[in-house]
Amino acid sequence: MEPFKNLINAGTVAHAGQHLQRAWTGFDRPRFEALANQGLDALELKARMLQLANAMRATLPDDFNSACTVLEASLAPALPLDAPGEPVGLSNAQMSTGLAGWVIWSMGEFVARHGQHDVPRALTCLHALTQRSTAEFAIRPFIQQQPDAVWPVLARWANDPSAHVRRLVSEGSRPRLPWGLRLQALVADPTPALPLLRALQDDPSSYVRRSVANHLNDIAKDHPGLVAGWVRDHLIETTPERRALLRHASRSLIKQGHAPTLAAWGLASGLQGRVGLSLSATSASVGESLGLSVTLQSTSHQPQPLEIDYAVHHVRANGGTSPKVFKGWKLTLAAGETRTLDKRHSLKPVTTRTLYPGLHRMELRVNGVALAEAAFDLSR
Structure with a gap:
């Protein structure tokens, strides 16, 4: 999978330079691109985003209102929504008319850093930016530092015609x-x-x-x-x-x-009946998967709605363990029914969790109550 950081690259910089210059003939495109590209390949995602924002600061008009006017004039059409209300990408022809996508994160950072003295103008710009990607990160410093000025605007935006703007009201204010x-x-x-x-x-x-x-x-x-x-x-x-x-x-x-x-x-209500948990193996290696088999046997005379999850107590670097709960099954177990459920659990590394070798305990939870467990030894 392509690292996210590579989505902000020299091509992104050139595209931004092209449309910022189109929006303002006085824009120093060569300087912007030189500043934005300096050591870019060695930087991680957030550092790349910040570098582009700093390059904008160095080359956009000093007056904040004028800078926002340039940013807004450089934008592509608003991202459309499909029938259920999910964002869809712009066509190449639409992208050729202006900026959208990952570069908007840098533009929002510019507004967040330099717009605290003029909140109404900054929020107007974020209103435009969020319709081309998202301004959920950029609006948060305003909520933190200027809440009395921001909450009334968010209340109005909750009725905005654009679903992108309405989503920003919720997403931008998540704690x-x-x-x-x-x-x-x-x-x-x-x-x-x-x-x-x-x-x-x-x-x-x-x-x-x-x-x-x-x-x-x-x-x-x-x-x-x-x-x-x-x-x-x-x-x-x-x-x-x-x-x-x-x-x-x-x-x-x-x-x-x-x-x-x-x-x-x-x-x-807890499970009225019996439950068993077994694993397909007692040992596995990082990168493999492990089979789970759950057997439920009802002793009730009534149907039972059940939410069945399982927690894996992962070994940590210090030798301790910490549980991570995974979704299992949601079902209604009929009166007197016996049912078997099967699932594969992936042991592939993910960016948010490092897998360490050692004995891992797996715990089955039915309606929030731990009722069975098994264990497996994980190796590299």
């Missing part, structure tokens, strides 16, 4: 956005964002609704009771779309076996 500045005030108290999430949870775009679900899942990490109550209250007379959103928002709490959340979904 714990991956790769983004952590908004500690919202980690402590998410109240300012709740009216926005309430307004957006029934948005016609699945792109927006998924962001709302992820935002609620963020909140659940620090305020599980709030999200459990939200799910309980908003499941009443709900639509299939909202139900799916609330289910996705509940995913971490369900994995953790959070009792109020399980109760909201009708999963408060």
